[in-house]
Amino acid sequence: MYDKKNGLYIAHCSDGPLSIIGNMANRHGLIAGATGTGKTVTLQVMAETFSQAGVPCFLADIKGDLSGVSQAGRLTKFIDKRCAEFGISNPSFEASPVRFFDVFGQQGHPMRATVASMGADLMARLLELNPTQTGVLNIVFKIASDENMELIDLKDLRSMLDYVSKNARNYVSVYGNITTQSVGAIQRALLSLENQGGTSFFGEPAFDIYDLMQTENGHGVLNVLAADKLMLNPKLYSTFLMWLLNEIYTQLPEIGDMEFPKFVFFFDEAHLLFDDAPKALLDNIERVVRLIRSKGVGIYFITQNPIDVPDTILGQLGNRVQHALRAFTPRDQKAVKAAAETFRANTDFDTQTAIQELGTGEALVSFLDENGAPAIVNRAKILFPLSQIGAITDDERTSIIKKSKLYGRYEKSIDRESAFEKILAEKQRAETAEKGQQTADVKTAKTKSAPEHKKNGGGFWGAVVKIAVPVLTTIGRTLGREMVKNITGSGSKKRRR
Numbered sequence: 001m002y003d004k005k006n007g008l009y010i011a012h013c014s015d016g017p018l019s020i021i022g023n024m025a026n027r028h029g030l031i032a033g034a035t036g037t038g039k040t041v042t043l044q045v046m047a048e049t050f051s052q053a054g055v056p057c058f059l060a061d062i063k064g065d066l067s068g069v070s071q072a073g074r075l076t077k078f079i080d081k082r083c084a085e086f087g088i089s090n091p092s093f094e095a096s097p098v099r100f101f102d103v104f105g106q107q108g109h110p111m112r113a114t115v116a117s118m119g120a121d122l123m124a125r126l127l128e129l130n131p132t133q134t135g136v137l138n139i140v141f142k143i144a145s146d147e148n149m150e151l152i153d154l155k156d157l158r159s160m161l162d163y164v165s166k167n168a169r170n171y172v173s174v175y176g177n178i179t180t181q182s183v184g185a186i187q188r189a190l191l192s193l194e195n196q197g198g199t200s201f202f203g204e205p206a207f208d209i210y211d212l213m214q215t216e217n218g219h220g221v222l223n224v225l226a227a228d229k230l231m232l233n234p235k236l237y238s239t240f241l242m243w244l245l246n247e248i249y250t251q252l253p254e255i256g257d258m259e260f261p262k263f264v265f266f267f268d269e270a271h272l273l274f275d276d277a278p279k280a281l282l283d284n285i286e287r288v289v290r291l292i293r294s295k296g297v298g299i300y301f302i303t304q305n306p307i308d309v310p311d312t313i314l315g316q317l318g319n320r321v322q323h324a325l326r327a328f329t330p331r332d333q334k335a336v337k338a339a340a341e342t343f344r345a346n347t348d349f350d351t352q353t354a355i356q357e358l359g360t361g362e363a364l365v366s367f368l369d370e371n372g373a374p375a376i377v378n379r380a381k382i383l384f385p386l387s388q389i390g391a392i393t394d395d396e397r398t399s400i401i402k403k404s405k406l407y408g409r410y411e412k413s414i415d416r417e418s419a420f421e422k423i424l425a426e427k428q429r430a431e432t433a434e435k436g437q438q439t440a441d442v443k444t445a446k447t448k449s450a451p452e453h454k455k456n457g458g459g460f461w462g463a464v465v466k467i468a469v470p471v472l473t474t475i476g477r478t479l480g481r482e483m484v485k486n487i488t489g490s491g492s493k494k495r496r497r
Contacts, residue, residue: 001045001091001383002052010045011321011365012086013380020046020319022053024368026261026298028289028316032306032339033323038361039302040065042321043266044385046300047222050264051096056213056220059266060227060241068388069222070098070400079384086383093386097216099223099404100397103240104200107226108401110410111207111240115151116141118202118243123157125281126198126239127189136182139175140164149419153203156419158190163423196233201240204414209247211406213263231269238272242285245299249288252295262296270301271308286312305335306342314342318368321382324358343377354379 001009008020020029031046033039040063047057048069059066073079073093083091100108115123120141124134144151144160151157161183164171168178214221230237245265255262267273273285289299301309301317305325309317320342327333340352343366354364358379366377401407 001386002049008049008053009383010042010049010367011363011378011380011382013365013378015378017086018365018367018378018380020367021370022260023257024318024370024372025050025055025264026258026293026296027318027368027372028293028298029300029319029321030306030309030314030317031300031302031321031323032304032325033358033363034304034326036360037323037358038363038382039323041361041385041389042323042363042382043268043300043302044069044387044389045383047264047266048096048385048387050261051220051222053260054215054218054220055260055262055264056215056223057264057266058212058223058225058244060225060230060237060268062227062231062268064226064228064391065389066224067098067100067226067392067397068390069096069224069385071095071388071392071396073385073387073389082381082384085381091384091386095387097219097221098400099214099221099406100226100401101223102226103230103236104197105411106229107397108224109404109406110200110413111225111244112201112203112205112410112413113240113243113247114204114206115153115157115202116144117206117247118239119246121280121284122239122243122246125278126235127186127193128235129186129189132179133182133185135176136178137186139171139178140186142175143171144419149422152418153415153420154190154194154199158187159420159423161187161190163419193236196236197229198233198236201236204416205410207410209244209251211409212248214405227268234269234272234275237269238275241267242273242281245288245292246284248297249292249295252292252297254294255296256294258296261298264298264300266300266302268302270303271305274308274310282310282312286310286316289313289316306339307335318372318374320364320366320374322355322364324360324362325355327356344374346377346379349379351377 003009006017006019007022008025009017010020011018031039031042043059044066047059047066050057051069061067072095075091075093079091083089101111102108103111118126120138121134124137127133127137129137140157140160141151143149143164149156149160149163151160164178165180165183168180171178212221212223227237230240245267248263248265252262274282277285292299300319301313303309306314306322322339322343325332325336325339327336336352336355339355343351343364345351351364358364361382363380363382364377365380366374369375
């Protein structure tokens with residue numbers, strides 16, 4: 001809930017409202033807690049509060065619950081009770097401006113990326129390649145760039161892998177060794193990705209990140225990604241969100257401190273980003289988190305345990321909401337202790353004990369103060385959202401999608417000339433040239449064999465003619481002589497008589 005008096009009002013404790021300070025909102029944050037403790041509602045409250053302040057946000061909707069931000073909420077007994085506790089009268093329920101997105105294009109506008117923009121390292125993580133295979137993939141990307149072979153979709157990458165493999169001897173001295181075994185492994189991984197629906201994500205028109213940073217009637221647009229199907233492939237989900245963060249980081253200019261962030265990015269199920277992540281990727285994430293705030297972007301990770309987030313990144317998350325954790329196992333106990341130690345202690349209660357006692361909708365809250373230092377932790381209750389809690393209907397979703405200003409911009413895919421088409425054209429030219437050469441060779445062979453044909457008497461019939469002509473000539477001469485003799489002899493006899 002945003003108002004001029006309380007600012008970005010998120011929670012309420014015994015001392016009153018707890019609000020995120022606007023120019024500290026880009027110092028990032030964390031929402032943590034066990035399943036069912038209220039993380040999703042906290043995320044909804046934060047997102048609509050930023051929206052009311054004119055800040056657009058991106059949030060992944062894992063279960064479909066967040067689609068309710070598109071509809072106005074209503075007064076319930078629970079909310080009426082909270083209003084009395086918080087001293088709020090006549091809350092103004094309202095919907096937030098929302099645009100729905102879906103990598104698969106089924107529950108929102110499609111979001112596509114080109115293979116080239118994904119980059120070799122993120123693609124390698126998506127394909128679960130080992131270091132050697134990752135090295136070969138980097139070589140393929142480099143060759144594609146050097147030879148102006150654009151990698152847009154998966155068939156471009158597949159064609160480029162085949163092309164490089166067949167011409168490996170031409171590249172080894174410049175780019176390094178390219179083994180058929182590594183290329184084959186990458187091809188198999190690509191096939192697996194295609195079977196999991198990856199083909200829908202790679203292509204054009206590529207998504208423009210500035211379409212996420214829009215406002216309507218002074219409110220920031222909430223860009224909701226339908227992620228229920230995407231979550232069936234956790235690697236694709238986390239890699240896609242990391243790609244999106246990288247695109248935002250790369251394209252946005254430096255803007256310095258602002259009254260409010262330019263954009264807020266909520267990363268739900270954040271542990272998926274860090275699970276089995278190679279050091280190079282972790283270093284990249286840390287760099288993005290550290291530097292992206294200077295571009296006016298705040299990142300808020302949502303996960304079950306704070307220990308899911310590496311310490312180097314956790315230390316940069318200044319605004320924290322910690323819901324209840326259960327300490328049933330040694331790992332759970334470690335998580336409770338770690339979460340407690342990240343807060344500035346409050347002498348009124350024991351933080352470690354409080355984390356295990358929190359009820360649904362309650363949390364330990366610590367936001368950054370005016371100087372950027374973490375405030376003393378408070379035990380608080382999260383505000384109720386002014387939008388609908390829970391999912392909307394399919395008809396409501398479809399109506400919002402069709403009324404969106406983006407409708408029609410990304411719905412139809414484009415397949416322009418790229419690596420696949422260029423390699424195919426080159427192959428066809430080579431085949432045509434080969435056929436032409438074969439035809440020329442046949443003609444040359446016939447031309448060369450013609451004198452030999454004459455020389456050899458033209459084969460069988462040539463041999464016949466060669467024998468028959470002298471014979472017939474001899475016979476003709478004999479017959480001629482006999483005829484002359486007969487004629488001459490008969491004339492002489494007549495003259496004697």
